[in-house]
Amino acid sequence: MITPEQHEKLLGWFAGRLPDDLFEELVEVTADREEITVIGRIPEPRLAGGAPEAEREAAAHSRIQEFRERSRDARIAVAREAEHQYRRKVSWGVECGGERALFTHVAAPVMTRLRQPERQVLDTLIAAGVARSRSEALAWCVRLVQRHTDDWLAELRESLAHVQRVRAQGPDAEGVSDPSTDGTEDG
Structure with a gap:
């Protein structure tokens, strides 16, 4: 868990470091001991008025995949800097048309004792x-x-x-x- 002040600094670092054209809006930056997750909003695809739900979902999914491929180099560059500075892996996700998608993210093992x-x-x-x-x-x-x-x-x-x-x-x-x-x- 990070302190509120650390979170504000982390949020500010990403807001200042991300390319202006990467996201429409930086939605969320969360962190724990292993990982920083950065979520941004990307533009929804333009569809004809009254498009069916299935078409809207497919278009949002395609837009997310297009963003993931197109922005890979920029995201990797930012992640390398952040990982060096904060000593945590950086994971990415987006929101588009009501859909939220996480790209690669850490699955950290957790040890526990159970009765x-x-x-x-x-x-x-x-x-x-x-x-x-x-x-x-x-x-x-x-x-x-x-x-x-x-x-x-x-x-x-x-x-x-x-x-x-x-x-x-x-x-x-x-x-x-x-x-x-x-x-x-x-x-």
């Missing part, structure tokens, strides 16, 4: 054909959590707000003295 009930969850996913290995099953679980993150975090935030309200009504609430102190400071 038997947790391993049984993974083994059930394997037995059900959802995954071929515990590693794949764990990745599936992480993607499931990621898909529901907003809902679950909103619920968690609501719960934390409730806990804070209850604590505010407790014995340490403003105006209630703490019997364990006599008002003097240790010195």
Whole structure:
């Protein structure tokens, strides 16, 4: 995890270093210990009004592939500089016509220790054909959590707000003295 200040500097570095004509807009720059991911918006293909959904999707997909090929040299040059400066791999992605596509990106191994009930969850996913290995099953679980993150975090935030309200009504609430102190400071 990087600090907000580090993120701002990273975002500024890419905003300043990317060729002006690479993206319509720099949408997102994210980073962790292994990787920096840069996502930009590219122009949507021009289609006749009322084009069917399948045509719009195919056109966006083709535009993304064209961008990937055309911009490869420029992206590699920027990535080399960033990898040298930040000691992380750089991955790229684009948004076009409501589609988001990631190009090459890092799949970093993660070590974890699981107790038997947790391993049984993974083994059930394997037995059900959802995954071929515990590693794949764990990745599936992480993607499931990621898909529901907003809902679950909103619920968690609501719960934390409730806990804070209850604590505010407790014995340490403003105006209630703490019997364990006599008002003097240790010195």
